[in-house]
Amino acid sequence: MSAGAVAPVELAVADAAAVLDTAREVVLLAHVDPDADALGSALALGIALHRRGARVQVAFASPERVPESLAPLDALGLLVPPAEVNPAPQVLVSCDAADPGRLGSLGGLLDTAGRTVMLDHHATNPGFGDVRVLDPRAEATVVLAHRVLVAMGVPLDAEVARCLYAGLVTDTRGFRTAGPGAHRLAAELVEAGAEPAALTRALMDSHPFAWFEGLCAALERAVLEPSGLLYTTIPLADVRRYRSEEIDSVVDVLRTAVEAEVVASVMQVGERRWRVSLRSAGRVDVAAVAAALGGGGHRMAAGFTREGTEQEVLAAIRAALPA
Ligand code: 5GP
Ligand code: MN
Numbered sequence: 001m002s003a004g005a006v007a008p009v010e011l012a013v014a015d016a017a018a019v020l021d022t023a024r025e026v027v028l029l030a031h032v033d034p035d036a037d038a039l040g041s042a043l044a045l046g047i048a049l050h051r052r053g054a055r056v057q058v059a060f061a062s063p064e065r066v067p068e069s070l071a072p073l074d075a076l077g078l079l080v081p082p083a084e085v086n087p088a089p090q091v092l093v094s095c096d097a098a099d100p101g102r103l104g105s106l107g108g109l110l111d112t113a114g115r116t117v118m119l120d121h122h123a124t125n126p127g128f129g130d131v132r133v134l135d136p137r138a139e140a141t142v143v144l145a146h147r148v149l150v151a152m153g154v155p156l157d158a159e160v161a162r163c164l165y166a167g168l169v170t171d172t173r174g175f176r177t178a179g180p181g182a183h184r185l186a187a188e189l190v191e192a193g194a195e196p197a198a199l200t201r202a203l204m205d206s207h208p209f210a211w212f213e214g215l216c217a218a219l220e221r222a223v224l225e226p227s228g229l230l231y232t233t234i235p236l237a238d239v240r241r242y243r244s245e246e247i248d249s250v251v252d253v254l255r256t257a258v259e260a261e262v263v264a265s266v267m268q269v270g271e272r273r274w275r276v277s278l279r280s281a282g283r284v285d286v287a288a289v290a291a292a293l294g295g296g297g298h299r300m301a302a303g304f305t306r307e308g309t310e311q312e313v314l315a316a317i318r319a320a321l322p323a
Contacts, residue, residue, distance in 0.1 A: 026089060030060040072162075
């Protein structure tokens with residue numbers, strides 16, 4: 001790039017800010033099974049836009065209820081159920097969704113909205129929406145949401161800062177993968193009122209005691225194969241019994257096994273339907289593995305959902321791993 005040239009992502013940030021600056025009616029979507037990065041991005045932008053007088057709705061297609069640990073991020077009550085979402089908003093913002101399919105049943109709004117803005121940091125994102133703020137170097141989508149807020153000249157307040165910090169601390173797994181820019185942003189967010197101890201406790205470090213039984217069972221079922229694949233399966237009964245916070249945390253325990261090259265948490269979400277979380281120790285690009293199986297994600301953390309029997313899903317994972 002020649003000296004003085006503006007990176008395409010910076011142009012997209014400016015375009016996104018221009019679209020949102022004049023928007024009177026905005027729907028912001030997080031991906032299905034929303035995490036703190038998806039919902040934090042949507043709510044941070046939503047709160048800022050609401051305070052500027054826009055009519056704002058924040059939504060995700062499924063599940064029905066917001067994960068308990070994320071509910072406090074919705075300080076202004078902007079979340080609405082999918083059925084109440086404006087079917088043809090002036091502006092639609094997609095947050096942290098690696099492809100339109102990740103918006104679930106709300107993906108159709110990409111076609112009915114007046115303008116669409118996409119914010120994401122997944123390398124597997126094919127690009128969609130009128131304005132595409134897509135930066136795989138960003139540690140989290142909240143980093144991009146923050147850039148848009150800066151471009152709009154919005155000052156950070158405690159509620160917005162809390163949403164941004166939530167996405168930043170979780171997507172970097174407690175700043176393990178954060179670069180200098182993300183650390184600087186964290187300092188800014190704490191100065192603006194985000195409370196690290198309270199947020200990390202609620203988002204990453206709390207489970208009901210009853211979960212220990214489910215975790216024990218999941219670890220007892222874990223298998224380490226000679227290829228370096230370490231997996232466990234979580235049956236439908238347990239997926240239904242425990243909160244998503246508990247079920248999603250299993251993969252973080254599995255990944256601590258030093259022998260594992262790739263870990264897979266294989267969660268039964270329907271009789272013949274499986275949601276799989278993949279994590280890499282570094283050598284294997286699990287985004288490529290997940291993409292081959294119909295999903296996507298990042299090099300070190302990815303996922304997919306697939307139909308079949310448990311053995312079929314496991315066989316598909318083995319077949320998709322590099323030799
Ligand atoms: P997790 O395992 O925590 O659900 O997801 C890990 C990463 O992979 C996240 O960045 C998430 O957005 C992405 N991911 C998970 N499932 C899917 C999927 O089905 N499709 C795509 N494109 N990305 C996914
Ligand atoms: Mn993310």
